Amino acid sequence: MAEASDHRSFESHHARFQRYQGGDPLAPPVDLAEALDKIGEQVMAGYSAERAMREYLRRGGEGRRGLDDLGRRVSERRRDLLQRHQLDGTLQEIKKLLDRAVLEERKQLARDVDLDDLDRSFAETRLENLPASTSAAVNELQDYQWRSSQARADYEQIKNLLGRELLDQRFGGMKQALENVTDADREAVGEMLNDLNDLLEKHARGEDTPQDFEDFMAKHGAFFPEGPRNVDELIDTLAKRSAAAQRMLNSMTEEQRQELFELSAQAFGSPELAQQLARLDQSLQALRPGEDWSGSERFDGDQPLGLGEGAGVLQDLADLDELSEQLSQSYEGARMDDIDLDKLARQLGDEAAVDAHTLRELERALRRDGTLRRDSTGRLQLTPKAMRQLGTTLLKDIAKRMSARQGQRELRQAGAAGDLSGSTRAWQFGDTEPWDIPRTVLNGIRRRAAEPADAGGRLIGIDDIEVAETEARTQAAVALLADTSFSMEIDGRWVPMKRTALALHTLIRSRFRGDDLQLIGFGRHAEVMDIEELTALEASWAKGTNLHHALLLANRHFRKHPTAQPVLLIVTDGEPTSHLESDGEVRFSYPPHPVTIAYTVRELENSMRLGAQITFFRLGDDPSLARFVDSMAKRVEGRVVAPENEELGAAVVDSYLGSRAWSASGGYGAGGDWSGWGRGGLWGD
Structure with a gap:
């Protein structure tokens, strides 16, 4: 055992190996796109x-x-x-061994014809009158002179089983390790327990040194396959197991606990093992009182x-x-x-x-x-980078919806006199756009690398040429008016509205940087919001749909950009029910008050006079809302779109792109198919 102990000590102090926890080491890194979409x-x-x-x-x-x-x-x-x-497995096993020993002994008494009748009668009487309690019966037979060798072996096995089980409670695996226990093994166990208790008691007094632990492990390391590196790790391991053993006893019935207590004195044939284990449990409980020593299970x-x-x-x-x-x-x-x-x-x-x-x-x-990232208050929030990624994902989804609805035709308004769009495309016969030299040369190098047989040919071939796209564009001042009244939340339009705003914001910031977008949320009153505020906005119960206030803010935005084309996009699911008085107070009325309607109509007409292209996005099937929106659109030469919730983003983006087409061509377009805007679609390369 000493040799095994020395070997184990060397292993535990010079090399520690753990199972690889990372799954497939060749697996690709985690994909954040789906997670970001769900989180957003x-x-x-x-x-x-x-x-x-x-x-x-x-x-x-x-x-x-x-x-x-x-x-x-x-x-x-x-x-x-x-x-x-159930927890009586040891008691059941001991009872089986006891019953078998008694049966074998009775058979031997019946077969032994040379035995004195008086001795036979005394032995049979003693066996017949054993106590019903297993522990009492085992103790009663402690001094019995067995005549059957099989019965004697079974009885001795009870003592060994008890010792192995008690040790297995505190040191996992001891039951199997001591299956064929010898006197030398019992002596080694006793010596280990005595040294362990001395070490723990010395540690409790603060008198131990690292060398004490090293000496202990060098001598008894084979009993501790976990390979603790210091006395605290040793105590942690032992305390968890000992506390589990105590909880097991707490989970037993009172009769089962009493049986085990009385039987423990027979472990390995003497009460010494039980005494050493009780001493160990006492030390561990004092050293690790935080373990659960009083719990129980059913x-x-x-x-x-x-x-x-x-x-x-x-x-x-x-x-x-x-x-x-x-x-x-x-x-x-x-x-x-x-x-x-x-x-x-x-x-x-x-x-x-x-x-x-x-x-x-x-x-x-x-x-x-x-x-x-965490803001100044410590709250976690989406970063601008995350917002861009999320917006790109939304744009891709919108492009798919538009392509499915309108076909795959790409519309490009490219010309040498236009602004560079940042995109390129393959050269076609008749193109007058400038070459994109870096992309063209790179295409040639890639082709030659992929086709070694053509390495000696031309550096640049016709198929390698890419031209820089340009766009005939004017600047637009865009105002997206998003209804933030509580009805939007109730009817499931809250998230589609925010996704639409984020998609439009991403499109303009990435593809139409010259345009100026203002996001305006309107409930009981209206306010200008940045995209982070709008996407994080919580719905609140406040009566009012103040389109009048929102239009005031939008028209102010248009006046700040007198040379830009105004584009007004209004997303709402209700009639105007509040307006802003001249003193700044909000007036609410339901049904809508004629003054509220008049104020709202006046600001819509102001938008029209500023040259705004106006589109209403009517959500829901409210007949009164439909009548109001239709009459307003007719009055200001605007359009009405009534999309389903999931189609709102595609409808708004389509309308915005259609307004830009009107600006570029001098007339108002229906939007057409814009899913292939530029070489890379709405979201670029």
């Missing part, structure tokens, strides 16, 4: 960015289990352990557990409770890094650990890659 949608619905991220991690994504699913599986495993097992199954197995199951239950809390992420300062992937793999398997690891990497990537 939650933010637009009124969630904080922190909560939105937590919700995504809880629910998971495409083909990926979330924390809720992992937590459910943890709960199911915990319930299965309790419903499958087992309702029919599969018996031995003392060591039971302690292992109680430890599993404690691990599952820890995992359940970690996976809930409901405590202050919770992070995915808190999840113990080793425990998760042991309890649920490697796939569960890989799912949790992927979610952890996703959280890290969201924080690390500039997607989320």
